[in-house]
Amino acid sequence: MIAALKRIGDEGWQQWSVRNWKFITFTVLATGVASAAVYSLACSGRNNANSDNGSSARSSSTSAKKKKMGKTKKSKTASSTVTAASALEEEALAANAGPISAPGLNASMASLDSIASIETTDKITSETNSKSDESKTASADASNDVESHDHLYPEDIESLTSEDRSKLAQDAKALGNKQYNKKKFEEAIELYTQAILLAPNAIFYCNRAAAYSHIENFAKVVEDCTKALELDKKYIKALNRRAAAYESLGHLTDALNDYTVVCVLQGFKVNSSMSAPDRLLKTISSNITQEYAKSRRPKMPSGAFVRGIFALLVAAGECVRNLLRLSFLIPTIAYMDSFRATPSHATLVDNCQDTSESIQALKLVFSAIKEHRWTEAYEHAVKAIVLNDFNNTKMEAIAHNIRGTFFFLIGHIDLSIADLDKALELDPVDVNSIIKRGTLFMERSEVEKTVEMFERAEKLEPTNVDLFYHRGQVRFLTADYQGAVDDYSASIKNESPEESSVYVHIQMAVAKYKLGNYAESEKKFKECKRLFPNSAEVFNYYGEIHMDRQAHTEALKAFNKSIEMDPTSPLPYINKAILYLNWKQDLATAEAECRKALEVDPLCDIAYSQLAQLLCHQHKLDEAIQVYDKAITVTRTDIEVLNVVTYREAARAQKYASMTYPEAVSNISQA
Template identity: 30%
Template sequence: MSESFTEKSSEIISNAASAEITSSSSLFTTTSGASSPKDWKFWAAVIVPSVAIAGLTYYYLTSTSDSDKSQKPDSPATKSKKSRSKSKKKKSKGAVSALKAEELEIDASRASFSPEIKEDATASLNISDSELAALKDSEKKSTAQNLKAIGNKLFNNKQFDEAIEYYTGALRYCEDSVFYANRAACYEALKMHDQVIKDCSAALKINKTYAKALMRRAKAYEMQENYKDSLYDFTVTAIIEKFKNVVATESSERVIKKLAEKEAKEIMMPRVPSNSFISGYFNSFTSLANLATPASEDQPLSQAEQDFNEAINLADAKKYATSIEKLQKSIDDGIESVNLAAAADAYSLRGVFNFLKGSSDLANKDFELTLKIDPNHALTLYRKSNMLAEIKQLDEAMELLDQAIALNSNDAQGYFHKGQIYFLKTDYHNSSLMYKKAIELNDDYVYPYIQSGVSLFKLGQISEANSVFESAINKFPTRSDLLNYYGEILAENGRTAEATKYFDKSIEIDSNNPLPYVNKALTVFQSSDKVDNAFSLINQALTVDPECELAIAALSQIYLQLGLFEDTMRMLDRAVELAKSEDELVSTITFRETTSAQYRFIKEYPEMLGNFEYAR
């Protein structure tokens, strides 16, 4: 997880928390220029920025049972237990820890007892209901505490079945949350997880902020692979204990990882991403592929070659789903047997589509097929490098780019994509040098201008960055994507009025590009109270591209900040459907389930919300 559980939890509790909205596109974070939610700093666009949580005025002291409030919070026994608890938290590293006696509600002064007390307590196990009803409340409480003390002693001796008998006896005399929780500890030791859950639930009906019962039930749920409920209990514990319970926060991160990875494996299926996503990728290259040509003027193209050319034309027209079908048909019809050059391009392009669908293994096989036909196929080296960069194999990606540049040192694409690797490494100085080199080699290649301007902004060279963008806009006045990206940079630097103008110009040039609609919506939402305008713009983006990942992310963010949690969850469900890779799916599910757990907390613990103070 890119953010800690504590940061995520503290962000979602209050719908009054203000937010710094960061809209961005993958051009600024990837080597491809693809508009991927993950690469867009997706969670920066969805999550309210990190806030510290403080001021929890109510803190539950687990050292005292419901039926025995005589021990003061600062008693030696309580201090001793707090010390042990802190020590235990430091040692815990997220695994489900083994049971220890100190996890029980044991008062050291009661842990040992005389034979007479034990004999009297044991006899009280067999008392009749009528005899029990005749006892005074004080007698019931005293007997219950003696039975509990014997149960604790038996637990220390690992005599769990016998301890259960005494805790059950104590519950006859007094229904106390601690007795249920201690009996649950015995069931936990015996790996009777259903009984653990049952007893902890009973304890929480009596005291719903009982942290130890929540923790014990969370562990039982985890052992049963009921990760949603486990996450919820760990989340509640973390919040009510002001995120000071290290075991709860670390366990939450462990469980959400298990939950997300399990669900991702179950539902992940390769899918064609949105048109805007694919277009962003292809726009970062100077060419898509070469059209197949006949061996001689009097020789017609084969059906496979015709299908291949049609696939290229469809891709140029942004009809990607149909292009994929035609491309596959050309390969199935044996393009390799009639035109090796076209076959190399066909495999390479299919590799791109497989990569964009999240099938990196299939993509790599296609790239290798191309390189087997033509080891010097530079475009495939760029594309494979891009794929490696996506999975953070940056050094290997750089090696492929160096190989491509060695084949043709005058191809601007090699330097542009090398600049992207440096950018991913946050080496903005060297990325700027690479983009400058790419512009020198091909001043009609727009993306090096964009990334050069972004790198200069990152370096704090604002004037130089503005000059690069303004120069590029003068040279490419009809490039919608250029105007959109400059507007985004202006918005991120607080120049919202100027940013809005550039988004409007971008939309005017290409009304079918969803990104400027979304970026303008985020800017409007950040800088004014015109929520309806923001929604209208995002709906326009979704009309243009119903699967635009950035639009879904923006809606998630706005709904979340407005406290519209059900709408937020609906958008996050949609984001899960649109995820293109297992890693992206894990990230999306992680945030959805974290949000869901905290939304449930808000509904079930409304009285706790007033105990939080938020600060930047």
């Protein structure tokens, strides 16, 4: 089982890496929305801004009089736009030039040869959908024979014809390329500057930017690439080079914007281009999440979570809780209802005759839980331990158990672990605490310890219904569906009437469906309806099965029935939104269903995230970003905030691309 968990994690990460950047940028609402949520919270530091290294002074030394270029080399901004040549031709930088020295850049950037190479012809590569196999038939530039640049300084350039100026500019560029390939970057900069003064050209600016990169004057790289893009808006090499410079300067959002534009202009057809924005997106989102965590106040989750949604995902080798559910394919646990073994902690506390204040507070905890007053229950749990007048170690252990449970729900995993460890120190044989501690090991990817805790629980209580249910969930996650069915069956077999839970029956039906036993799954759902006639959850998950099978009409009936039975649950509304999108591509109705979900549960971050996805899909990016902002305020854990922030930052990058390159929006829609 351990190996399977790790395998599922690795495969999930690989699949995510292939599709996530394109998927996030498209922001299409689909059942794969949860996949992008789950990856490690990388703590990447920002690259320090690099110094000017005196190169600005060297560049400014070229400014003086306008006409005498031998004595004056005034850098002037190009005011006219050059038309890119129709042929798309690029040559890689000579091997002896070496890679760009850009501290902090990820190794993956080395694969972007467009960043490390200069243009050796006068033909601009505007969009890198140019054919790599296109033969480079352009004849060698005559200026390659130029060995001296004395003749490049005419007394009066204004008197020259445009043809002469262009010829001299090409000579200067060719000499600049020679110096560049000899790693004489300052001399190359001077020659590229001469070329620019003679005949401003996007290639000249971009080549000079490449030379500036090698002396780590990244501010000048940005400046020159910006000028190149003013002359040729779709110059891919300039966009890539400027993005790399922005990244070296620590301007990560600007870098992400440029890389996103590259992906859009290429129609998301160049896989190597998508790795850079993916990497930056994770770094930016991680940085934002870490800052947000410093001021984030703990909060109780939405009622839907506490009553019915506790999802475990295995991805990137880490098992985390995540509210962005991949429909029914991610198993759900009714968290507060999933621990139903008797005698329950509530029963033990209720029967306790101790009159201490801590015990009285503890009794109020379970009274509030019974009525779903979660915040009140949490406050009483904290009070019980603060009072600390326990005369019974069993009761004290229960107090730490329940406070640890609430710490888990509000996202304080470290505090939850501490409380459950204390509970087990006080009562080492409490199976409830052992199982909960096992799930917390899963939070930290300590899979072996999770298995050990379950084995420990089984030795103590081999017929414990909670053990079988939670172990079944882990097996479901590892795609061991038959093992999950066996555990669910054992849980049902050993439960007493008061221990019966609708969720274990639902999960068993879903596991059978995953095994391909459709008839058995249908039979089990019918049994669920009979055993739990008032359960809206049965119809909600039954609808998800139909939706997965593309039995859309039946799915809609089931979701409507679930809403009829419990109009306060946001889940069937969200499922209807997904259904209308996949079935009829009805964005308006899907959006309306998400808004209904938020009406019944304003704290449901699933609904906010789904709504934002729909708005992105309709290119309502400003509103989508606002909805993501709201989603962040109602999430509880860092990993959940990270997930939402990732989508928001991707939406912002898409907005930038759409505003700056509106003609490229069709590439996003059609890719």
